[in-house]
Amino acid sequence: MRKEIEKKLCKKNGLDELYFKKNEDNLIEPLVELNNWPSIRKEIDKGSGNELKSKFMSLASSSAIAVNAFGFFWNSNSLLWPKVKGQFNKIYFEKKLNNGLRGTPPNIDVLIENETTIVAIECKFLETLGHKKKEFSDQYFKIKGSRRDSKWFQLMEDVYNNKDSYKYLDVAQLIKHYMGLSFDDIGSNKKLKLAYVYWEPSEIIDNEINSIFKEHRNECERFGKSVKGDPVMTEVTFEYYSYFKLIDFWLSEVGGSNLERYFEEFNRKYRLPDPQKP
16 A cells, blocks of 8 residues: 555656655755755754654655645744644754653654644654554553543553554554653643644545545544543643645645745645645
8 A cells, every 4th residue: 555655656756766865855845945954954863763864865754744844834933733822933853752761752753832832743644554553661551640640541551451443543652742741841831732643645546545544534533532631730632634734724824925835845745646726
């Protein structure tokens, strides 16, 4: 399944193979023109995932699509987020969230912040086409305090003990991000959101492939219901959007000719089938 999508994306971008020769080649042209990449690159280098060593050069890189989607808003103070009032004046890539456990905490792909809200954003590309593992180290089950009493912790136990199952949504990764975002050391009284942004075809490509993406959306909805309703003082709300739904929101709420041109190029690179209009 994934190979089929990769071939379509390569053809769309005039490539014979999936990998570019250097990281910069995987950026859309308007992002290069904004000259935001040097600063963003430094942010990514701070992460622990070695994204720039080789993974970022893949056309199918989830890190690259995240940079191409959010890079427009770097230092612009124009980023808006659904259901949140006010613009976001801080944006980070490959941000480490201290979870209070031993070892290296997972990186969140994008984190945005304003005066009232922090949104940690996990970004996915073609990873949704493969089945996900439910791996947790023992220390996650020894967590104390409000995190242990949360619905996220309960879901972790249910998934680990095969009482609940997900094929395409990486539930373990999302729960680990929650454990970092909700940790006391974050030192904030702001509202906390964990957002999941994913790629999917904008129209039917193949019935079997589209059925996978439909099931993936169903799993997003089911996951959201499972973790909803913790006490306000410990609550991390979960939201999910496709890239193209999020872009439609930005075009509507932020607008402007520069933004429109930017996401025209994003669509030309990533949208399948080819867009009939910007």
